[in-house]
Amino acid sequence: MKNSTSNAQVRRTRGRSAVAGLIIAVGASLVMAAPPAAAATTGKATHYEAVGGGSTNGNCSFPALPTNQLYVAVSPAEYAKGAACGTYLDVSGPKGKVRVVVMDQCPECAAGHIDLSKTAFGRIGTLSDGIVPVTYTTVKNPTVPALSFRFKNGSSQWWFALQVLDHGNRIASVSVKVNGTWKVATLADYNYWIYQPGAGAGPHSIKVTDVYGQQTTVTGITMSPGKVQKTTARLY
Numbered sequence: 001m002k003n004s005t006s007n008a009q010v011r012r013t014r015g016r017s018a019v020a021g022l023i024i025a026v027g028a029s030l031v032m033a034a035p036p037a038a039a040a041t042t043g044k045a046t047h048y049e050a051v052g053g054g055s056t057n058g059n060c061s062f063p064a065l066p067t068n069q070l071y072v073a074v075s076p077a078e079y080a081k082g083a084a085c086g087t088y089l090d091v092s093g094p095k096g097k098v099r100v101v102v103m104d105q106c107p108e109c110a111a112g113h114i115d116l117s118k119t120a121f122g123r124i125g126t127l128s129d130g131i132v133p134v135t136y137t138t139v140k141n142p143t144v145p146a147l148s149f150r151f152k153n154g155s156s157q158w159w160f161a162l163q164v165l166d167h168g169n170r171i172a173s174v175s176v177k178v179n180g181t182w183k184v185a186t187l188a189d190y191n192y193w194i195y196q197p198g199a200g201a202g203p204h205s206i207k208v209t210d211v212y213g214q215q216t217t218v219t220g221i222t223m224s225p226g227k228v229q230k231t232t233a234r235l236y
Contacts, residue, residue: 035140035169035170035211035212036087036138036170036211037138038137038138038140039137040135040136040137041112041135041136041137042112042133042134042135043111043112043113043114043133043134043135043136044112044113044114044131044132044133044134045091045093045113045114045115045116045121045124045125045131045132045133045134046113046114046115046116046121046130046131047115047116047117047118047120047121047127047130048073048106048115048116048117048118049117049118050065050071050073050103050104050117057103058071058073058103058104058105059073059079059082059085059103059104059105059189059190059191060082060085060086060102060103060104060190060191061152061163061190061191061192062085062103062165062191063150063165063228065103066101066103068119069117069118069119069120070098070099070100070101070117070119070120070123071100071101071102071103071104071116071117071120072089072091072100072101072102072103072104072114072115072116072117072120073102073103073104073105073106073109073114073115074089074102074104074105074106074109074114074115075105075106075109075110075111075112075113075114076105076106076107076109077111078111078114079102079105079189081187081189082187082188082189082190082191083170083171083187084102084170085102085103085191086101086102086103086164086165086166086167086168086171086191087101087102087138087139087142087168087169087170088100088101088102088138088139088142088168089102089114089136089137089138089139090136090137090139091114091116091120091124091134091135091136092124092134092135092136093123093124093125093132093133093134094124094125094126094132094133095123095124095125095126096123096124097123097124098116098120098123098124099139099142100116100117100120114134114136138170139168140169140212141168141169141212141236142168142169143168144166144167144168145166145230146166146230146231146232146233146234147164147165147166147167147208147216147218147231147233147234147235148164148165148166148228148229148230148231149162149163149164149165149206149218149221149228149229149231150162150163150165150226150227150228150229151163151223151224151225151226151227152192152225152226153225153226154225155223155225156198156223156225157198157199157200157201157202157223158197158198159194159196159198160176160185160193160194160195160196160197160198160199161188161192161193161194162174162176162185162192162193162204162206162221163191163192163193164193164208165228167208167210167235168210168235168236169210169211169212169214169235169236170210170211171187171208171209171210171211172209172210172211172213173185173207173208173209174187174193174206174207174208174209175206175207176195176199176204176205176206176207177199177204177205177206177207178195178199178200179200182207183195183197183199201223202221202222202223203219203220203221203222203223204219204220204221204222204223205217205218205219205220205221206218206219206221208235210235210236212236214235214236215235216233216234216235217233218231218233
């Protein structure tokens with residue numbers, strides 16, 4: 001079954017309450033923006049609590065919330081139609097510093113306004129304050145586990161929808177080998193890479209490239225919708 005919208009469901013409860021690195025398929029051409037800026041962003045942070053439903057959590061459709069509960073929702077501009085999913089921010093506030101994974105979008109947030117998990121907010125501020133000034137930067141080559149992959153429920157030999165997990169850096173492209181030729185998938189805003197014609201029954205060979213040009217190829221990824229498939233491959 002083909003899906004064109006996210007099935008992520010998130011309830012947000014709060015206190016008071018550089019689009020880059022994405023390759024987009026346009027016909028047969030590819031357009032790639034620059035990596036995220038290294039300079040720190042000065043802004044503000046609020047806090048919320050994500051409560052995932054079913055097998056998805058946040059707009060990034062993660063299979064589970066981070067076990068350490070250190071996550072963040074970013075503005076639509078910084079979410080970049082899903083390109084920021086799975087990247088990390090180092091956030092500094094009045095009480096200290098915390099590293100968080102981008103797993104959600106904050107639709108009402110302007111650029112520079114991030115919405116931290118309560119656990120993360122508590123590391124850099126006082127929860128009762130509701131809002132605190134912060135600076136934050138995107139982390140290059142953060143420490144992450146080896147890559148994992150997950151096909152979206154409804155994927156089949158006729159509809160290829162693959163999620164890449166634990167990549168750390170923003171992904172520039174994901175390609176799947178079809179009849180000996182690499183085909184470039186397109187990122188959906190719910191954090192799955194789609195190759196609309198389908199790539200066959202598999203097992204599949206997948207090539208992942210990040211915005212810094214680091215690349216890895218993984219073979220033997222089976223068409224097993226909903227299952228997280230761990231590998232030993234890393235981008236860096």
